[in-house]
Amino acid sequence: MPKIPLVDVQAQYAPLIEELRERFDEVLASGAFIRGPNVAAFEQEAAASLGVRRTIGVANGTDALVLVLDALEIGPGDEVICPAFTFYATAESIARRGATPVFADVDAATLNLDPDDVAERVTPRTKAIMPVHLFGRPAPVAELAKLGAPILEDAAQAFGSPGIATSVASTFSFYPTKNLFCLGDGGLVAVNDDELGERVRMLAFHGSRDKVDFELVGYNSRLDELQAAFLRLFLTRLEEWTRGRREAAARYAELGLGELVELPADEPGHVYHLFVCRSPERDRIRASLADAEIASATYYTTPLHLQPALRSLGWERGSLPETERAAEENFSVPLWPGIEPAVQERVVEVVRSAVGVKV
Numbered sequence: 001m002p003k004i005p006l007v008d009v010q011a012q013y014a015p016l017i018e019e020l021r022e023r024f025d026e027v028l029a030s031g032a033f034i035r036g037p038n039v040a041a042f043e044q045e046a047a048a049s050l051g052v053r054r055t056i057g058v059a060n061g062t063d064a065l066v067l068v069l070d071a072l073e074i075g076p077g078d079e080v081i082c083p084a085f086t087f088y089a090t091a092e093s094i095a096r097r098g099a100t101p102v103f104a105d106v107d108a109a110t111l112n113l114d115p116d117d118v119a120e121r122v123t124p125r126t127k128a129i130m131p132v133h134l135f136g137r138p139a140p141v142a143e144l145a146k147l148g149a150p151i152l153e154d155a156a157q158a159f160g161s162p163g164i165a166t167s168v169a170s171t172f173s174f175y176p177t178k179n180l181f182c183l184g185d186g187g188l189v190a191v192n193d194d195e196l197g198e199r200v201r202m203l204a205f206h207g208s209r210d211k212v213d214f215e216l217v218g219y220n221s222r223l224d225e226l227q228a229a230f231l232r233l234f235l236t237r238l239e240e241w242t243r244g245r246r247e248a249a250a251r252y253a254e255l256g257l258g259e260l261v262e263l264p265a266d267e268p269g270h271v272y273h274l275f276v277c278r279s280p281e282r283d284r285i286r287a288s289l290a291d292a293e294i295a296s297a298t299y300y301t302t303p304l305h306l307q308p309a310l311r312s313l314g315w316e317r318g319s320l321p322e323t324e325r326a327a328e329e330n331f332s333v334p335l336w337p338g339i340e341p342a343v344q345e346r347v348v349e350v351v352r353s354a355v356g357v358k359v
């Protein structure tokens with residue numbers, strides 16, 4: 001285990017251990033573990049925080065995507081445009097519905113969908129565009145919306161950003177390293193349309209409103225009460241955590257990391273789920289970081305259009321040049337709310353020596 005981790009989730013919840021225990025005891029005493037009062041309250045609090053009409057707690061971020069696509073009756077014969085530089089679940093959810101993921105390239109500066117490239121891939125079969133707010137940076141939703149198809153935001157990595165959840169539906173994951181996380185699996189769907197929200201809610205509950213009449217063929221995908229109780233507590237800390245992430249990102253820039261590698265392009269809505277840099281020398285840099293016992297990571301090194309399970313879609317290497325370049329060059333360095341400045345100084349020092357720049 002490296003001495004300096006990539007993210008330190010335990011450091012984030014350590015000051016809240018007593019309060020977490022209280023929440024656990026309350027749920028235990030209530031005996032209500034499924035569809036209890038904490039789930040209902042969290043759904044309302046999350047809706048208020050996101051500025052949407054309704055949210056529906058579900059089992060994880062992947063189910064959230066599948067449920068939205070199902071609720072919109074997107075299936076065989078339909079196309080959904082999404083990036084290939086993202087976690088597999090984005091395209092998996094589309095394929096799981098029997099629809100076709102159509103990959104568009106990313107913008108080199110933001111690593112989010114490039115609206116010009118998306119525009120070229122819109123066809124009469126396009127039923128939705130699914131941008132991902134990658135690494136916490138808002139995707140260009142307003143520009144994508146001009147292309148005419150409904151926008152479904154995969155916001156798994158961006159809870160807390162003011163620039164998201166403005167379209168038909170947004171989905172979230174509460175996997176333990178996410179900006180808003182729980183202590184296990186959890187997810188959320190956010191919508192502004194009551195009818196769509198009701199359909200998602202029913203689908204997540206076996207297609208039923210009351211477990212007596214089953215109106216749709218659905219799923220069993222629920223956020224459980226214990227996780228909702230934890231999430232309510234964590235939601236009260238989210239603003240402070242987001243501030244901490246943005247401060248840490250700014251500090252890397254101040255320390256001169258941007259003179260050594262390409263830093264993630266900042267913007268006010270960026271909530272730095274991860275601090276992902278780029279360099280053609282990334283493997284050498286990562287080897288030096290590993291020698292210094294500093295964790296680093298790479299993301300989506302085999303982009304989705306080249307993944308074995310999606311080979312039948314017929315994509316070839318070279319078809320998404322910016323995606324493939326990002327796959328070869330990206331790497332992240334440690335960042336979490338409250339990361340000590342000395343740790344960041346050490347990271348920059350090691351990167352500096354790896355790229356051979358004299359101080």
Ligand SMILES: Cc1ncc(COP(=O)(O)O)c(C=O)c1O
Nearest residue numbers: 060061062087089090156173175
């Ligand atoms: C962009 C993106 N979409 C979807 C998911 C799926 O979320 P989950 O792991 O909760 O199913 C994740 C995270 O894991 C993600 O990063």
